[in-house]
Each structure stands twice: as C-alpha cells, then as structure tokens.
Amino acid sequence: MNVPVDILRFNTCGSVDDGKSTLIGRLLYDSKSLMEDQLEALERSADITGGGQINLANLTDGLRAEREQGITIDVAYRYFATPRRKFIIADTPGHVQYTRNMVTGASSANLSIVLVDARAGVIEQSRRHTAIAALLRIPHLVVAVNKMDLVDWSEQRFLEIRAQFEEFLPRLDIKDVKFIPLSALNGDNVVEPSPHTPWYVGPTLLGHLESVHIASDWNLNGFRLPVQWVNRPNNPTDPKLHDFRGFSGQIAGGIVRTGQKVIALPAGIVTTVKQIWTYDGPVEQAFCPQSVTLVLEHDIDVSRGSTIIGTDQLPGASSQLQAEICWMHPRPLQPGKKYFLKHTTQTVQAAVTEIVSKLNMATLDAEPEPAALAMNDIGEIRLRTAKPIVFDGYATNRLTGSFILIEQGSNATVAAGMLLPPREIVKPENGDYVI
Amino acid sequence: MNSYHLDHLQHLETEAIHIMREVAGEFDRPALLFSGGKDSICLLRLAEKAFRPSELPLPLLNVDTGHHFPELNEFRDRRAQQLGAKLVVRKVEDAIANGVAVPAAGEISRNRLQIPTLLAAIEEFRFDCCIGGARRDEEKARAKERFFSFRDGFGQWDPKNQRPEIWNLYNGRLNPGENMRVFPLSNWTEMDVWEYIQREKLEVPSIYFSHRRQCVRRGGQWLPVNDLVPPKPNEEVRDLVVRVRTIGDIISTGMIESPADDVADIIAEIAAARVTERGSRADDKTSEAAMEDRKKAGYF
Incomplete structure (x- = not known):
C-alpha cells in the first residue's frame, strides 16, 4: 500500500456559475475518487432535475436549498487522495454575500484556486477573491481559466486574462501564481492534458496540486506554545505522576527541546523545559504544529491563555x-x-x-x-x-x-x-x- | 523529508487533539459520544492523547437504541472500563416508556427516536458540549458542517447560519440552554480511520472482521437474521462469510461479503472499494436530504 506522504488543503473560489462545483466534481470523477453509489445518486438526480444529463455540481451541493436553487450556500469539504498526496478541498461559494465563507474555507489552505470564466475575464469577484487569498497569506495561488471550450481554446484570450491579473497582482503579496487553461465540464487539463491546448506547456491542474512544494508552509522559527489546558491529574494513570503538572497545547511556531530555556508569559518568568510529555512517551524535541504537554522546571503561574515562548525571536x-x-x-x-x-x-x-x-x-x-x-x-x-x-x-x-x-x-x-x-x-x- | 515533517495521519491527529483540548478548556460540562464503532474508538484514543496522564475530563455518553449489535455494547462497556472512564447509557426504550420519545404508528426503526433520547440526556446532565465522531466524507450534509456545530435550545442545526470557522480559532460561546456538537474527525476519511486504527493498534469489535452469519437479501443488501429481522416466508436464508463496514442498528445495517479478517485486509478492501461506506446504510437512502433533515432535528 502506498500511503500518501502529506496533505494539501486547497479552496476553490469564483463567482456564481464560474463552474467551481463542476471543477471539483471533475477532479473527483477523473481521479476515480467517486464511488458507484455516488454516481448512482448523481444519475438519480439527473433523471429528476437535469433531463438525463449528469450534473457534476450535485456532488458538492449537499443541502436541499442548494440543489433546488442550483447555488452553493456554504463551504463544502471534500476529500480525495492520489498515490502522491491526500487532498482536502473547501468549496467556497462566490456570491458577494458569502465572502465570509470564503475566508472560512481559505484560512487554513495551502493553496487557492480562483476560477475565471474565459468569456467574462477578470471581474470584481476575481479581484476580491485574489485579494482575500493574498490577505490571508495563502502561499500558493492557481488561476484556473475555465470554459476555454467556449472561446475556441484561444491562446490569445488566455493571455489577455493573464494580463488582466498581472495588472493588479504586483500590488498583492502573493509569491507563487500559476495560470492554467481548462474546461471543467469536459475535463480538459483537469486531470488529463487537453488535446486542444498545444500552446500550453504547463501541468494539468491535478499535476500541479500533486507537485506544488508545501513542506515549508509551517513556521519553524520562534517557539510559541499557547497553553490550552493545564494537565494536573487527581488520579494519574501512573501513581508516580502524582505531582505531575504539565501545560498542554499545540505548538504554534518553532521548535522546543528538552532542557532549553523558555519564558512563560504574561508572567515573564524564565524557566527550563524539564520534559516534553506525550502519550507515546517523552520526546527530546517537538515542533509546530505538534500537540504536546510541557513540564517545566519551576512551579510557576501558567494557565489557559498563557503563552510559553523561546528566548529568541520574541513576540x-x-x-x-x-x-x-x-x-x-x-x-x-x-x-x-x-x-x-x-x-x-x-x-x-x-x-x-x-x-x-x-x-x-x-x-x-x-x-x-x-x-x-x-x-x-x-x-x-x-x-x-x-x-x-x-x-x-x-x-x-x-x-x-x-x-x-x-x-x-x-x-x-x-x-x-x-x-x-x-x-x-x-x-x-x-x-x-x-x- | 526532513525530521520536522508530519505525515497526513499526524496532521489529522494534532488537529483533533487541539480540538479536544479546546473543548476541555472552553466548556463546563462536556461529554464524548462513544458507541464502540470505529470512529468513536479513534476519538477515545485521541482523548487519551489529549489528556493523559490525567483522567479523561469528560464522561462517555451512548444512546442505546435497543437495536444495537450485542458485540458492540459488550465492546463499549469493556473499553470504557479499561480506560477508567465514566460511561452514561440512555436507552430509547426508557425514553419511549416515559413518553420522551413517541413512536409513530408502525415505526420500527429507532433512528428518529434516538434524537429525543439524546436531547433528554443532554438536558438531564446539563451537557453543554458533545464530542462526536462524525466525518465530513460520510455524507453531503455532513460535508457542510463545522468542527464546532452550534445547536439552539431545541438542539437544532441551522446550516444557513453557521459560525464562520477561521484558522484554528473556534467560537465555543453559548447562552444558557444552547449547546455545541464538536467533531474532531471532521477531516478524516474512512481510510484515515482504519490507517489510524492500524498505526495505534486499536482493538475494534469483532463484527468488523469476517465471520459466518445467516443473512437475507432485502432492499439490495444482506441483512443479518436475528430476532428483529426474521426471514420472511419468501426469503432464502443464506449462510455467508460477511463483515460490517459501518455499524448502524441491527435492523438496517447491511453486511458485506468479505474475507477480510484483520485491519490490513480491511484497508486493502477499502482501497479497492467501489461504493461508499454509507452505501450499506438503509437509513441514509430514504431521500437525498435524509441526513440533513435528521441533523436539523437534533441528530449528531
């Protein structure tokens, strides 16, 4: 069994009818992540509402109002895996009034896909979504120029849209942007390369999602442990731990090592890490975003809401x-x-x-x-x-x-x-x- | 990969532990819904990882429909005892007897009736938060639910009015009478659950593994023959080698024919599977919005 090595979280955004849900449906369908009963359900709903045509958007539009109105009203999460990576998709809706859902879906993403209708080009929604991705400092951006089949696979149209983006991209702080011409409805350049775009030499969308470098998206500088819970057993699992007092939390930045000096804030007291306790036994070091329990050398005032930090790169x-x-x-x-x-x-x-x-x-x-x-x-x-x-x-x-x-x-x-x-x-x- | 790399299970694990500890930090009277099924088995291990060496700071709660597989209840009780956890069981039968849950004429399924039973238990113990093992990959309505799922004074979920969830900042604030359902496994898939069971060497109830059982073909699936599911006159009882992929009530859980008798076999089987886990649950097939409607009424 080939276990995927890491997780890429991404979100899709675009305005109504740019084809977000269709794109996700296509990714799942062409990467063979859909199951027979899901396809059956799709076909069932196609008979009722679609005049026999399978609607890939029905895969993600999970609530009754959405199916009835043909819109996406909330963030839907989808999961699929290829031999190279595991993916978490947040399908975030495009209507103006639901920007808050886009922020919700995008806040934990490594990558955002902004969909653009090749016929319409850049519209205010495209700018808004790109600006939000930049504001949230999502490390990677993909501009998916969709519905290329409706503009006759015109390279010139693709380059025009790219130029429209490049007018405002320099004002936003985004380091990595990739433009991909595709048709979500027909599957061109989504999983399989398209025969219609000989002028495009880049990867397919899935190819890019599988290979984009995300290992350094976590912060390993400046140790930070916001304390969630004080771990003081009344009846410890091990009687020797009767005086155990640990501070549990998820490391929010940097690396911590046994024996290093740390500062407990807001008290401002310097002490030493006596032990990094985990259920699987003590460890010598731990890093962001691991969840650990720190035992400190001195009995000091630390509670939920305190932050334990390293002595360099101070906050x-x-x-x-x-x-x-x-x-x-x-x-x-x-x-x-x-x-x-x-x-x-x-x-x-x-x-x-x-x-x-x-x-x-x-x-x-x-x-x-x-x-x-x-x-x-x-x-x-x-x-x-x-x-x-x-x-x-x-x-x-x-x-x-x-x-x-x-x-x-x-x-x-x-x-x-x-x-x-x-x-x-x-x-x-x-x-x-x-x- | 360098030494500061977490694989996908480690990522999911630390996310879930963080959520468990937020619950312990923000709620006064939380509980953990433990059925003995594979998802809640993972939840219990995550609770151990979040809170040891302390005792678990929350009791386990199970709504017993009276239609559970006996293997499941035996496992549930034994596991709770092993962990030294407090286990609260509330029965649908008792809720029916005292009028809290009222079956419709001819209603055999306990599926709907567990809702008032659960809400009554929440009220009885004044639980302000219930941790559950639901996953977003299970079903379309669940795919839209937050980690912290707010429920109003009637236990209802309002999918159009969910609190935005940003970064790892969860808003657990409640007014009296309201409560929260929290789903640490939201981002886990069926495959992740089994891989975690394998990695952590977790025991699971025996019905997940291949065994011989008498079944009848009904509604496109193999139902286990038992007191509640007697064979009908025209049905042929078959002696099959089966297991369960997902556990619901004994009257609605389809058995799948499978030779998988250890966790590695199950993982291989899921990797090759062509239907989803809930494809074998009759309770979800009622309509396109079956789960959505139950959640709005107060279901997990």
Whole structure:
C-alpha cells in the first residue's frame, strides 16, 4: 500500500456559475475518487432535475436549498487522495454575500484556486477573491481559466486574462501564481492534458496540486506554545505522576527541546523545559504544529491563555493592536462597542478605537477614514484589549497573528483579524525574572 | 523529508487533539459520544492523547437504541472500563416508556427516536458540549458542517447560519440552554480511520472482521437474521462469510461479503472499494436530504 506522504488543503473560489462545483466534481470523477453509489445518486438526480444529463455540481451541493436553487450556500469539504498526496478541498461559494465563507474555507489552505470564466475575464469577484487569498497569506495561488471550450481554446484570450491579473497582482503579496487553461465540464487539463491546448506547456491542474512544494508552509522559527489546558491529574494513570503538572497545547511556531530555556508569559518568568510529555512517551524535541504537554522546571503561574515562548525571536505584548479585518456579520462594526476577542487560547474583551481604512475592491486601494465596515468589507482597524495579548504579526505567524471577534450577547463570530507586526517586542530583562 | 515533517495521519491527529483540548478548556460540562464503532474508538484514543496522564475530563455518553449489535455494547462497556472512564447509557426504550420519545404508528426503526433520547440526556446532565465522531466524507450534509456545530435550545442545526470557522480559532460561546456538537474527525476519511486504527493498534469489535452469519437479501443488501429481522416466508436464508463496514442498528445495517479478517485486509478492501461506506446504510437512502433533515432535528 502506498500511503500518501502529506496533505494539501486547497479552496476553490469564483463567482456564481464560474463552474467551481463542476471543477471539483471533475477532479473527483477523473481521479476515480467517486464511488458507484455516488454516481448512482448523481444519475438519480439527473433523471429528476437535469433531463438525463449528469450534473457534476450535485456532488458538492449537499443541502436541499442548494440543489433546488442550483447555488452553493456554504463551504463544502471534500476529500480525495492520489498515490502522491491526500487532498482536502473547501468549496467556497462566490456570491458577494458569502465572502465570509470564503475566508472560512481559505484560512487554513495551502493553496487557492480562483476560477475565471474565459468569456467574462477578470471581474470584481476575481479581484476580491485574489485579494482575500493574498490577505490571508495563502502561499500558493492557481488561476484556473475555465470554459476555454467556449472561446475556441484561444491562446490569445488566455493571455489577455493573464494580463488582466498581472495588472493588479504586483500590488498583492502573493509569491507563487500559476495560470492554467481548462474546461471543467469536459475535463480538459483537469486531470488529463487537453488535446486542444498545444500552446500550453504547463501541468494539468491535478499535476500541479500533486507537485506544488508545501513542506515549508509551517513556521519553524520562534517557539510559541499557547497553553490550552493545564494537565494536573487527581488520579494519574501512573501513581508516580502524582505531582505531575504539565501545560498542554499545540505548538504554534518553532521548535522546543528538552532542557532549553523558555519564558512563560504574561508572567515573564524564565524557566527550563524539564520534559516534553506525550502519550507515546517523552520526546527530546517537538515542533509546530505538534500537540504536546510541557513540564517545566519551576512551579510557576501558567494557565489557559498563557503563552510559553523561546528566548529568541520574541513576540510582541500589547493591549493596543492594529489589524486588517474581514467583517462577517450583517450588523456593521461599531467603534467603541465591546466585543470578545479570541486570540490563540485566550478570550479578552476588546473595543475598536479607530477604523483606519477600507479596501476598495474595484481598485484595491485602501481608502482612509471610512464611515463604517459592513458585511464582507475588508479594512484596517486599531483596537484596545482589556489586557495585553502576546502576539506576532500575521505575516510572520498565521496562528499567533490571527484573531476573531465575537459579538457579546448573540455570540456570533463577526470578524476575522490579521495582526500587523508588533511595535514593541517583549523584553525579558535578563536575570530579573529568573527564579 | 526532513525530521520536522508530519505525515497526513499526524496532521489529522494534532488537529483533533487541539480540538479536544479546546473543548476541555472552553466548556463546563462536556461529554464524548462513544458507541464502540470505529470512529468513536479513534476519538477515545485521541482523548487519551489529549489528556493523559490525567483522567479523561469528560464522561462517555451512548444512546442505546435497543437495536444495537450485542458485540458492540459488550465492546463499549469493556473499553470504557479499561480506560477508567465514566460511561452514561440512555436507552430509547426508557425514553419511549416515559413518553420522551413517541413512536409513530408502525415505526420500527429507532433512528428518529434516538434524537429525543439524546436531547433528554443532554438536558438531564446539563451537557453543554458533545464530542462526536462524525466525518465530513460520510455524507453531503455532513460535508457542510463545522468542527464546532452550534445547536439552539431545541438542539437544532441551522446550516444557513453557521459560525464562520477561521484558522484554528473556534467560537465555543453559548447562552444558557444552547449547546455545541464538536467533531474532531471532521477531516478524516474512512481510510484515515482504519490507517489510524492500524498505526495505534486499536482493538475494534469483532463484527468488523469476517465471520459466518445467516443473512437475507432485502432492499439490495444482506441483512443479518436475528430476532428483529426474521426471514420472511419468501426469503432464502443464506449462510455467508460477511463483515460490517459501518455499524448502524441491527435492523438496517447491511453486511458485506468479505474475507477480510484483520485491519490490513480491511484497508486493502477499502482501497479497492467501489461504493461508499454509507452505501450499506438503509437509513441514509430514504431521500437525498435524509441526513440533513435528521441533523436539523437534533441528530449528531
């Protein structure tokens, strides 16, 4: 058995009818990831609604309203594997009002596929989706120029669309972009190379997904362990562990080794890693994104929401924050109103003190002093938290540089935030804090 | 690959452990739904990995439909005892007896009736969060569900109004009476589950492995003959070498003909399979939206 070596997470975005669901259906169908009963179900629904034509979009449109209206209203997750890789797909819808779902589907992705209808070219949705992918710092972008069959497989049309993208791409911080001409409906250049595009020498979409380099997408610089849970057994599984006191969490950055010095924040106390405990036995070192339990040399005040860090590449700690946010709720952002802010493993109260700017999706310009941030707007804000948080800039670390805002009362998640780099870093004044 | 590389199972494992610990950190009275099936067996190992050397900070909860395979309940009780975990079992029969669950005329299946039984158990113990083993690859409605799936005061799922889930930041905030269903295995596939069982050397109930059993052909599948599924006069009882791929109730779970008698055989069989796991579950075939409707009513 050939076990896939790693996982690639990607999302698909485009506007309504660009053929996202059809593309995913095609990937699953042509990579033989569909099963007979799924095909039977497809054929059953084709007889009822499609006049006998199989509709590949029915594979991902799982809710009744979606099948009835022929739209995708929420993120659908799909899974398939080839001998080279395992894939998690987030199919994210294209309507303007569902941008929040795209942010949801894209936030954990290694790669985003932006679909463009070859007839329509770049539209505002294409810009919006590309800008969101850039804002979320998704490492890889694929522009899938779909429905090439409807423009007679014209290389010139493909190059025009590519040029339209290249007009605004330099203003966005995306390192790796790939353009692929395809037809999701007919399967050209999705899994099998197309006979219609002799002028295209690049890989098929699946070929690219299988080979794009993702091993360095995790952050291995600057150790960060946001503490999730204090592990103190009352009746330990091993009686010798009666005095066990460990700090459990998922490493959000860097590498930790037994015997190294660490700093517990916000207490600011320097201590040493006595043991890295795991269910499978103690380990000498652990790295992002492993889940571990740290036992420290000294009995210090650490609880859920604390952060244990290494002594180099220090983070910031502040209650004055600046961030880019995507607003996700019908009730617009109200400056001065108190929200809950969840960052790593702690939730604190926060108030927005200023809306600095709002991103104009047509021009990709940041427009200063907007009146408000409403549903699906992206903008830059300043906020103040009830107590300092320990953080990195989002560009440095996706996990310690991100937060969500939660509305008090309704408990709705109203915003996704990406922190700008800290102005001041933590200063553990050497010696003073050592026990 | 360098030494700072996680393979796909290690990635799925650390994601699930993180979610388990978020539950322990954010909820006052969580429970873990444990049926003894393969998915919840993985959940239990992940709970051990998340919380040891401490005792598990949450009890196990099972809704017993009264139509379970006996092998499953035996395994469930034994595994809970091995782990020193508290196991709460609430029975559909009791819920029917005290009027919490009311069968429709002629309703034999316990599928719908487990919903009020579960909701009553949640209320009885004031559970604010139930961890379940559902996976998104199982079914189209599940493919749309979040890791943290919010349920209102009636236990209902509203697919059009789900909380956005961004990065690994889960919003677990609730008002009184509301609760959360949490699915750490959301991103796992059937293959991942078996590969994890193999890697962790986990015991599974014997009915997952090949054995001889009397079956009848009904509704396009082999149903096991038992007190609840007596053969009809025109049906031929066949003695077959079978196993289960997914475990539902004994009246609706199709057996598949298979010689697979260890985990490696099962993995090879799934790799070659041409139908999905739920293709053998009659409860999902009722209509295109069978699962969606049950989830909206408060199903896992």
